[in-house]
Amino acid sequence: MKGQILEMVLILGLIMSLLLVSVVSTVNGLIRVEGIASGYVAQEEALSSGIDYARYLIANGTTQGTLSLPQGTVEVVMNTPNVVGNVYEYYDVLIIYTPKFGSRVIWTVELVRDSVTLSSWVISVEGGST
Amino acid sequence: MMSKLRGIALIEIVATLLLVALFLTTAYAMLVEITNFISKIVDPMPVYSLLSTRMNTIKKDINDSLLFKVEENQIHYILKNGQRAVYDFNQFNQWFSPKYQASATVIQTQSNNAIVTWQFTTSRNSRLYGTTVLKKVTQAVPVPKEIISTSGGVIINLYNPAVGIGTASSISAQVNTRYANAAVLTTTASLINKTSIAGQNIYYSVFVSTATKPVAISLPSLYGVDNSYTYPVEVLVP
Numbered sequence: 001m002k003g004q005i006l007e008m009v010l011i012l013g014l015i016m017s018l019l020l021v022s023v024v025s026t027v028n029g030l031i032r033v034e035g036i037a038s039g040y041v042a043q044e045e046a047l048s049s050g051i052d053y054a055r056y057l058i059a060n061g062t063t064q065g066t067l068s069l070p071q072g073t074v075e076v077v078m079n080t081p082n083v084v085g086n087v088y089e090y091y092d093v094l095i096i097y098t099p100k101f102g103s104r105v106i107w108t109v110e111l112v113r114d115s116v117t118l119s120s121w122v123i124s125v126e127g128g129s130t
Numbered sequence: 131m132m133s134k135l136r137g138i139a140l141i142e143i144v145a146t147l148l149l150v151a152l153f154l155t156t157a158y159a160m161l162v163e164i165t166n167f168i169s170k171i172v173d174p175m176p177v178y179s180l181l182s183t184r185m186n187t188i189k190k191d192i193n194d195s196l197l198f199k200v201e202e203n204q205i206h207y208i209l210k211n212g213q214r215a216v217y218d219f220n221q222f223n224q225w226f227s228p229k230y231q232a233s234a235t236v237i238q239t240q241s242n243n244a245i246v247t248w249q250f251t252t253s254r255n256s257r258l259y260g261t262t263v264l265k266k267v268t269q270a271v272p273v274p275k276e277i278i279s280t281s282g283g284v285i286i287n288l289y290n291p292a293v294g295i296g297t298a299s300s301i302s303a304q305v306n307t308r309y310a311n312a313a314v315l316t317t318t319a320s321l322i323n324k325t326s327i328a329g330q331n332i333y334y335s336v337f338v339s340t341a342t343k344p345v346a347i348s349l350p351s352l353y354g355v356d357n358s359y360t361y362p363v364e365v366l367v368p
Contacts, residue, residue, distance in 0.1 A: 005142055012149050016156065023160055027167065044263055051267065085277050085286075085349075085365030112273050112289070117361040121271045123289055125193045127186065 042071040043097060043105055047125070050074045050095035054111060055120055058091065072099035081113075089113045174258035177230050177250050184225060185246070185262045188217055192244075196270040196290060196332075196355045200238035205264075208355070210290065212325040212332060219246065229253045241356070242266045271358040274336075274349070277367055283339040284347060284367050285322075291332035294353035295321055301333065307344035308364070315340075319349070330355070343367060 046069060053067045054076050067074040075096040081089035093109040110124035191207060192198050195215075198207035205217040222234040234248040242265060249259040272292035278285045296303030302320040309315070317340055321333035332355060338347050346364050353359045 005145055008146055008149065012153050016153060019157060019160065023164065026164060041263065044265055047267065048265075084274055085363075085367075087363045087365050088273050088275075090275075109267075112271075114273075114361060114363060116363045119361055121269045121273065121358065122267050123269065123271065123273065125190075125267050127190065 042099060045069070046072065046074050046097040046099075046105070047095060047107055047127075050076055050097065050107070051093075051109060051111070051122055054078060054091070054093045054095070054109065055113075058089075058111075058113060058120070059118070072097060074098075078111075083115075087115055089115055169254070170256055173252050173254050173256040174250060177226060177232075177252065178258060180226060181248065181250075181262075185264070189264055191215070191217075192264055192266050193268050195266070196327075198244070198266060200236055200244050203234075203236055205236060205244065208327050212291075212327045214327065222248070226250075236264075269358045270354040270356040271360060272352040272354045273360060274365060277365060279343045279367055282341075283337055284344065286336040286338070286347075286349070286365070287323075288334055288336065288352065290354050291325070291334050292321055292336070292352045293330065293332055293355055295319060295336065296350040298353040298357075298359075301331070303350050305338060305350060306348040307338065307340055308346040308348075309342065310345050319347070327355070 049067060049069060053065065053074065057063065057065050057076060057078070063079070064075075064077045067076065075098070076093060077096070078091045078093040081091045083089050089112065091111045091113070093111050095107045095109060097105045097107075099105075105127065108124075108126045109122055111120060111122050113120040188205070192205070195207040195209055198205055200206075203219045205219070206214065207216070208214055219234045219236045223230075223232040226232050229252075231251040232249065234246055236244055236246045238244045244264045246262045246264060247259075248262065249257065251257050270290045272288040272290045274286045275289040276287040278287070294300055302318055304316050305319045306314050307317055317338060319336055319338045321335070322337045323334040324331050325334070326332070336349075336352070338344075344367055346366050348362065348364045349360075350362050351359045
């Protein structure tokens with residue numbers, strides 16, 4: 001008799017464990033969905049970091065690099081600059097943000113640098129998701 | 131002996147029923163919680179998607195603008211061509227389906243960013259609320275984008291319009307021009323190609339008056355509508 005009760009307890013325990021595992025898995029999935037809201041703030045940070053990183057790359061004479069952030073990675077690629085008046089260097093910068101969860105976001109940023117005083121300005125930003 | 135066995139069987143039945151009841155209650159409670167949780171997230175999703183699209187459009191317009199300012203729950207901005215436009219957050223509920231009760235408040239925290247606080251109530255009485263940061267990443271600095279040698283001087287077209295040359299309030303300045311024979315002359319550089327925004331004149335080009343084509347021009351600071359400016363540099367004339 002005692003053996004039968006133990007058997008039943010074990011079976012019910014097993015069923016409840018399975019139920020609990022599926023619930024935890026579902027809730028985790030939903031929490032990721034809910035994370036979309038915070039994802040927009042993360043995008044703003046990624047764009048700002050990408051622009052700062054582009055300035056850093058220009059100062060170091062390179063045209064591409066990848067930055068790791070807590071929320072994902074930011075890849076920066078730019079072309080050889082178009083130079084006006086031998087002073088103003090216009091760069092078309094591609095900033096690709098790949099978050100840990102969610103889809104990629106790509107921005108095209110036009111950045112101009114004065115090669116004499118090394119001041120730089122962002123003069124155009126266009127965004128899009130993939 | 132028989133009554134002892136009956137007692138044990140009864141205990142077994144009661145224990146089994148209790149365990150089954152516990153299992154069913156737990157399963158039901160979890161089901162209710164999961165349903166509520168999913169409804170809370172999924173119900174406002176369509177409006178959240180619309181909101182994101184709208185906010186992205188506003189962000190793009192603000193980024194592309196020369197200048198923006200928040201007044202009385204409205205974002206006023208000036209386009210590159212000098213036109214003025216406005217986003218009225220008092221009309222926020224009219225941007226979405228009438229089945230949502232919506233409201234939003236916008237405040238400007240710094241010259242280059244604003245914070246929108248928004249709230250929706252769905253038809254199933256779910257509330258969705260949050261904030262969106264509208265950050266203007268671009269600057270309206272009047273950097274030269276094209277230098278053209280023409281009869282009577284040099285025209286320098288600007289990427290963004292300027293409001294001043296040399297100082298923020300001057301529309302002309304004396305500049306040095308350098309020639310192939312190493313001679314350096316002083317001449318006048320004037321802002322041209324004018325339009326007007328909110329009573330303020332903005333200029334899309336600089337004209338440097340010269341009798342012959344110079345090799346280089348010492349360009350003074352150029353001031354933009356958002357108070358950004360370039361530093362004095364010498365530019366080569368192609």
